[in-house]
Each structure stands twice: as structure tokens, then as C-alpha cells.
Amino acid sequence: MAYYINDNCISCGACEPECPVNAISAGDDKYIIDANTCIDCGACANVCPVDAPNPE
Template sequence: MAYFITDACISCGACEPECPVNCISAGDDKYIIDENVCIECGTCNSVCPVDAPQPE
């Protein structure tokens, strides 16, 4: 299952440059993950200070 970013996101941007497939981008109020591109590696979650990325 692809990851998604919860409302806990503080828009720090730590996850975006770490994604190996570049599926994370800035949204209006939080970052978003393109579920069609996500490879479910969990790297975004491992660098997030608030554990906002979670598996669906």
C-alpha cells in the first residue's frame, strides 16, 4: 500500500528530497504523496520529525 501524509504534517519539507522516486510534493497545507508512483519504501516516514507519512 502506498504511503499518504496525515494532517500531522508541519510542512518542514524533510521528506521531499529523500524520496527515491520523487513522488512527494508541496501541497496547499501539507505535503502530498502521489500514490501511483510511491514504492512503499518508508523513507519519508523515517526522516519525518512528526511521523506524518503513514502506509494506507
């Protein structure tokens, strides 16, 4: 299972540096998590101010 970023994302960037496997990148209107790289650790969810990362 991996995390995904929902439409609550405000592109603040808090999640990207927290990812230990660099699975998060900036998209056109929100950040994106690569499901094939994500290790389901939840580090991104712990720092997000708008609860955008969620487990699939």
C-alpha cells in the same frame, strides 16, 4: 500499498528529498504523496519529525 501524509504534517520538507521516486510534492497546507508513484519504501517516514507519512 503506498504512503500518505496525515494532518500532523508541518510542511517542513524533510521528506521530499528522501523520496527515491519523487512521489512527494508540496500541497497547499501539507505535503502530498502520489500513491501511483510511491514504492512504499518508507524513506519519508524515517525522516519525518512528526510521523506524518503513514502506510495506507
